[in-house]
Amino acid sequence: MQSGTGSLLIFLILTDLLLLGSSRLRNAIRIAAAQGVALGLLPWLAHGHLTGSALLLGAGSAALKGVVFPALLNRALREIHVRREIEPLIGYIPSLLIGTGVLAAAFAFGARLPLPWESPSPLLVPAGLFTLWTGLFLIMARGKAITQVLGYIVMENGIFALGMAVVEAMPLLVELGVLLDVFVAVFVMGILVFHINREFDHIDADQLDALKEGAP
Amino acid sequence: MTLTLILLPAVAAAVAAAIRSDRLRRALLVATAGAHAALTAACWIRPPACAPEAWLGFDAAGRLFLGIASLLFLAVAVYAAHRLSIESHGRQAEEDTGSIFVNAPEAVHTACLLAFLATMTLVAASRHLGVLWVAVEATTLATAPLIYFHRQPRSLEATWKYLLVCSVGIALALLGNFLLVVASAAPDGTGGTLVVRELVAQGAELRTPWLKAAFVFLLVGYGTKMGLAPMHTWLPDAHSEAPSPVSALLSGALLNCAFLGILRAHSICSAAGLGGFSGNLLAGFGLLSMGIAAAFLVNQADYKRLLAYSSVEHMGLLALGAGLGGVALYGALLHAVNHSLVKAALFMVAGNLLAAYRTKQVARTRGALRLLPVSGALWLAGLLAITGMPPFGTFASEFTMLRAAFAPGREWMAVVALLALAVAFAGMARTFLSMALGPVSDEFEPAGRREHRAAFGPALALLAASLWLGLWIPNGLNGLLGHAARLLGGDAP
Numbered sequence: 001m002q003s004g005t006g007s008l009l010i011f012l013i014l015t016d017l018l019l020l021g022s023s024r025l026r027n028a029i030r031i032a033a034a035q036g037v038a039l040g041l042l043p044w045l046a047h048g049h050l051t052g053s054a055l056l057l058g059a060g061s062a063a064l065k066g067v068v069f070p071a072l073l074n075r076a077l078r079e080i081h082v083r084r085e086i087e088p089l090i091g092y093i094p095s096l097l098i099g100t101g102v103l104a105a106a107f108a109f110g111a112r113l114p115l116p117w118e119s120p121s122p123l124l125v126p127a128g129l130f131t132l133w134t135g136l137f138l139i140m141a142r143g144k145a146i147t148q149v150l151g152y153i154v155m156e157n158g159i160f161a162l163g164m165a166v167v168e169a170m171p172l173l174v175e176l177g178v179l180l181d182v183f184v185a186v187f188v189m190g191i192l193v194f195h196i197n198r199e200f201d202h203i204d205a206d207q208l209d210a211l212k213e214g215a216p
Numbered sequence: 217m218t219l220t221l222i223l224l225p226a227v228a229a230a231v232a233a234a235i236r237s238d239r240l241r242r243a244l245l246v247a248t249a250g251a252h253a254a255l256t257a258a259c260w261i262r263p264p265a266c267a268p269e270a271w272l273g274f275d276a277a278g279r280l281f282l283g284i285a286s287l288l289f290l291a292v293a294v295y296a297a298h299r300l301s302i303e304s305h306g307r308q309a310e311e312d313t314g315s316i317f318v319n320a321p322e323a324v325h326t327a328c329l330l331a332f333l334a335t336m337t338l339v340a341a342s343r344h345l346g347v348l349w350v351a352v353e354a355t356t357l358a359t360a361p362l363i364y365f366h367r368q369p370r371s372l373e374a375t376w377k378y379l380l381v382c383s384v385g386i387a388l389a390l391l392g393n394f395l396l397v398v399a400s401a402a403p404d405g406t407g408g409t410l411v412v413r414e415l416v417a418q419g420a421e422l423r424t425p426w427l428k429a430a431f432v433f434l435l436v437g438y439g440t441k442m443g444l445a446p447m448h449t450w451l452p453d454a455h456s457e458a459p460s461p462v463s464a465l466l467s468g469a470l471l472n473c474a475f476l477g478i479l480r481a482h483s484i485c486s487a488a489g490l491g492g493f494s495g496n497l498l499a500g501f502g503l504l505s506m507g508i509a510a511a512f513l514v515n516q517a518d519y520k521r522l523l524a525y526s527s528v529e530h531m532g533l534l535a536l537g538a539g540l541g542g543v544a545l546y547g548a549l550l551h552a553v554n555h556s557l558v559k560a561a562l563f564m565v566a567g568n569l570l571a572a573y574r575t576k577q578v579a580r581t582r583g584a585l586r587l588l589p590v591s592g593a594l595w596l597a598g599l600l601a602i603t604g605m606p607p608f609g610t611f612a613s614e615f616t617m618l619r620a621a622f623a624p625g626r627e628w629m630a631v632v633a634l635l636a637l638a639v640a641f642a643g644m645a646r647t648f649l650s651m652a653l654g655p656v657s658d659e660f661e662p663a664g665r666r667e668h669r670a671a672f673g674p675a676l677a678l679l680a681a682s683l684w685l686g687l688w689i690p691n692g693l694n695g696l697l698g699h700a701a702r703l704l705g706g707d708a709p
Contacts (some may be wrong), residue, residue, distance in 0.1 A: 116423060117404055130392070139384060146381060152387075159390055166397040166408055174346030174410075178390065181353040185383050188360055192376055199369045204679075208373040211453040 004045045009123040011038055012161060013103065016134040019154060020095045023088075025146060029073045035131075035157050036065020040064075046164045048122035050113055053172040060179055061160060068183070069153055072190050076146060080197040090141040099134065106130045119165055132158030145196050145205040149189045158181050217264035218272050221255050221282070222337045224248065225275070229330035234322050241298040241326050247285075249293035252337075256286040260692070271344040276699035280475050280549060281342035284556045285469040287681075288659035290335050291674035295564050296329065298670035302571070310368055317368035321373045325365055332358040332465065339473040345393050345410040349386070351442060355473055356382045359466060363458040368482055374450075374457035380451040381479060382441050389437025389477070396484070399423045412480050416487040427485065431494050434481040435501065441474035443501035443531045445505040450500055452512075455524035456576065460567025463520065467527045468560035472552055475534055479704050482538060485650035486705030491541060498539030499629060505532025506636035518576045519569070522647055523562055526602060530555045537617040538706075542625070545706025547616030549697050550689075554609040554682050558601040561678040565594045568671050569651070577649050590672045592652050594679060595707060599648040601682050603641040605640035609685030616709065635639060 015035045022028045040062025043054035088095065088171070111127040119125065134154025139148045163175075196205070220649040223709070228248040235241045258282060259274060266273030274282060286566025301324055307316050317403035319325075342348035356379065364375040393410060399422045400415055401408030409415060415422070440447040455463045480497070485494035516522040568591040573581045585592035601608040614637070621630035689697075698708030 021340075112268070113425065113429075115398065116401070116426075136384065136443070139380065145376065150385060152380070155384065155387055159387055159394075162391060163394055165392050166401070171344075171346065174344070174350060177347070177350035178353075181350055181357065184357045185353070188357055189379060192360075192364075192372070192379065194371055195364070195367070196376065199372055205376065208376060210370055211373055 005121040006040070006123055008038055008042060008045060009127040009161075011133055012127045012157075015121075016131050016154070017096065017099060017103075019150075020099045021092045023092060025077055026074070027145070028147070028150055029070050029077070031071040033066050033158075034087055035154070036069065037062045037200055039157055039160055040066065041166050042161065046124070053175075057172065057175050057179075060176065064183055065153065065157065066180060069186055072185065072186065073146060076190055076193050079194065080146075080174055087215065088142055095137070096139060099130075099137070102133050102137075103130050106133070115165055124161065124165055128158050128162035130158070131155075131161060134158070143191075143204045145193050149186060149193065149207055152189065153182075153186060182191075217255070217259060218266070218274060218341050222272075222334055222341060224252055224255070224334075225330045225337065225517065226334040229327045229334065232330055233327040235323065238300070238322055241414055242300055244299050245326050247292050248305060249290040249333070252333060253286045253290040267516045269411065270343045271347050271411070272338075273343055274341055274704050275343065276696055277476065277479065277549075277699070278340045278343075280553070280700045281472055281698055282337060284337040284472055285333070285340065288465065288468045288556055288560050288678075289336075291538070291678055292464050292560065292564070293329075294463075294670055295567070295646075295674040298668060299459070299461055299567065300325075301572075310366070310461060311372060312576060313368075314371070315368045317366050319359065319457075320365050320367055324361060328358050328361045329462075329465075332359075332362065332470075335395060336469055336473055337428045338361060338645045339476060343412050344395065345412060345415075345480065345633075346479065348391055349393055349597050351538065352389070352438065352473060352477055353383070353472055355543075356386065357443070359470060360464070362462045363454050365459045365464075366457075368403065368456060371457040374453035376451045378454040381447070382542055385437050385440025386448060387437070388433050388440075392430045392433030392437055392481070395426050395433060396481075399426035399430055412484065415484045420489050422484075422488045424488070424490065427488055428493060431481050431485050431490070432497070435478055435494075438474045438477040438481075439501060440534075442471050442476075442535075443505075443528050443536055444477065444501045445508040445528060445532070448505065448508075448528045448531075451528060452521045452524040455527065455563075456518055456520040460520075460563050463523070463566075464560040464563035467523070469554035471527060472556060473529055475531070475538075475552065479538060483704040486541070491705060494540040495541050500539075502532040502534070502536030502627060503537055503636075505529065505535065505634050506633060506640075506705040507532075510636040510639040510643070513640045516643070516647065517578055519578050519647065519651065520563075520566055520576050522578070523559065523566060526640065526644065527555075527559055529636065530559070530602075532636075533614070533617065533633070536621070536629065537663070540617065540620050540629070542620055542704065542707045543709045544620035544695055546708050547613050547620065549700055549704075550616065550685075551610065551613035553580075553693075553697075554601075554613050554685060557627060557678045557682040557685075558598060558608070558610060562602060562683060563597040564675040564678075565591050565672070567584065568667070569595070571671075573614065579650060581651045582654040585654045587656045587660050588667055590667050590676075592625045592673060594675050595648060596652050597679055598675075599644060602680060603644055604637065607683060607686045609682045609689075612686055612689075641685040670685065 018031050040058040043058040106126040106129040135151045138151030299384050360379045397408035443451040509525045512525045527672035534548045537544045604610040604614040
């Protein structure tokens with residue numbers, strides 16, 4: 001199972017890099033969905049045996065991130081007639097360059113602070129951290145509200161991956177509560193994207209700045 | 217008992233969403249708040265039994281924060297029912313920005329208010345950090361629609377910032393939870409736990425580097441929600457754009473919920489012998505928050521933002537008190553009670569001023585004492601209370617904390633804190649006085665309107681409670697505060 005987990009985590013890192021470089025919203029949504037489905041396999045690949053809770057958690061997570069979220073975001077895209085390339089605050093090539101640097105740092109960090117026990121894969125911590133950072137970066141460096149929602153989902157993917165290292169200690173009930181919270185959060189954000197589009201005729205969150213200190 | 221307290225408002229929320237009559241729904245809001253407060257009082261008098269390994273149950277700290285949330289919600293429910301009855305239903309204009317807006321459906325608003333109470337109760341009841349995380353995130357989700365009640369661009373912007381900043385912050389706290397599991401697990405990776413009691417019992421057996429990392433993530437995550445600088449950016453926007461009853465609840469109850477999360481993490485560090493590390497971090501964030509908030513309090517042009525920055529300052533004071541430890545932690549808990557009472561009262565008075573003057577600009581609000589005699593007087597009394605003047609309870613709690621800060625080697629902290637408090641006092645006093653005194657401009661005739669009892673009653677009651685706490689702390693409350701302080705790794709005087 002070691003190799004399966006390893007390939008999956010490499011897939012995770014590659015999709016992160018794709019997200020950093022992708023300019024089309026529809027593609028970005030598809031990539032994040034693929035990432036979500038792949039992560040659904042992680043609970044049982046990482047632990048080698050199929051427990052009921054791992055199955056439920058993986059299936060729930062994959063359904064949510066692979067089907068529900070993309071459907072929600074695609075619907076939002078259709079409604080608000082935005083298909084254009086994302087207008088980034090930081091360009092794609094610089095994003096990728098920064099990303100490569102962070103990836104290296106994530107590997108260095110993973111080597112510096114190893115898990116006290118044998119982790120499912122040496123890639124787990126670096127891949128999780130890098131995905132977490134990619135999500136944060138998308139939230140900060142991209143202007144569209146919908147991309148920020150996507151960034152939140154990717155960030156959540158990273159935390160989900162990191163959680164695999166400790167899955168046995170996290171009770172299933174709590175994990176499901178976390179999933180429910182994430183679902184409602186993305187749902188509420190989706191509704192707000194509609195409202196932002198209606199109120200402002202665009203979904204550029206970086207132009208939401210009337211409330212800055214000192215603004216008229 | 218514990219489950220009833222959580223489920224009662226949750227069920228009421230579902231019912232409120234279904235009821236079509238506005239009057240009935242408002243009655244339900246107040247009735248649920250009353251029932252919840254009565255149950256909370258029963259829980260204070262006779263604490264329900266709770267198995268040590270149970271995930272849900274009210275220990276002393278949980279009971280304290282449950283009490284704050286429940287009392288505040290009762291006061292705000294009475295006020296909100298009144299405010300909702302005088303809100304106009306059609307299109308209205310915001311005078312400061314000139315934008316035209318409608319209100320969100322009242323059924324959704326009331327349902328979210330009640331759901332917010334349910335989630336806050338769950339936060340207070342959580343003895344498992346995973347459950348605590350789920351509950352804190354749920355408070356964010358329940359309050360986001362509340363901030364977007366007046367459907368206009370500015371409140372939408374505030375809601376978006378609130379939701380995004382807090383969700384990202386709290387996601388980091390989840391990572392902190394994972395790190396805590398790693399810190400507590402056996403060498404073969406099994407047996408990690410998130411039950412607060414078990415983590416405290418493990419004490420020095422926890423893995424130090426992982427515990428330190430976990431605390432940093434938990435502090436940054438829940439600190440975002442609590443409004444500690446520099447993660448406080450969402451707070452002034454959300455508090456100024458939300459309707460006043462919601463601002464009162466956000467400031468008085470929601471911020472405390474996040475503080476409880478930080479206190480739980482701090483108590484685990486203290487038990488593991490890392491109290492110095494976590495305490496210094498807390499004190500550092502606390503002093504930074506006080507300094508930044510004091511700077512923005514001076515010459516603040518919007519009086520609801522002024523109150524919001526004052527909340528950042530008081531949250532900083534709470535973090536400082538918790539970080540100093542010992543008796544200062546007792547002071548911080550007492551201050552959490554006092555700050556909630558006073559700040560909620562002030563936001564409700566601010567709602568009255570906003571309704572009368574139709575502006576949040578300090579410069580266009582003059583002569584409140586003449587136009588609204590009761591609210592104007594409460595506004596001035598609130599100024600004394602929020603700046604920690606005797607005989608209000610805030611004086612006693614600030615004094616307790618600062619006296620503890622004047623210990624050898626850390627006097628500078630007390631000096632910095634006192635300086636920030638002095639600047640805040642000067643800034644707030646000038647603004648409050650300029651709003652309360654002076655003539656009323658002619659457009660607001662007749663001066664000296666009769667005010668509705670439900671508009672000033674809740675604020676009056678909360679301020680009176682704070683005054684009472686300044687004169688005499690009841691034995692029951694004192695015992696509970698001491699108990700909670702010792703439970704969280706501090707000490708009672």
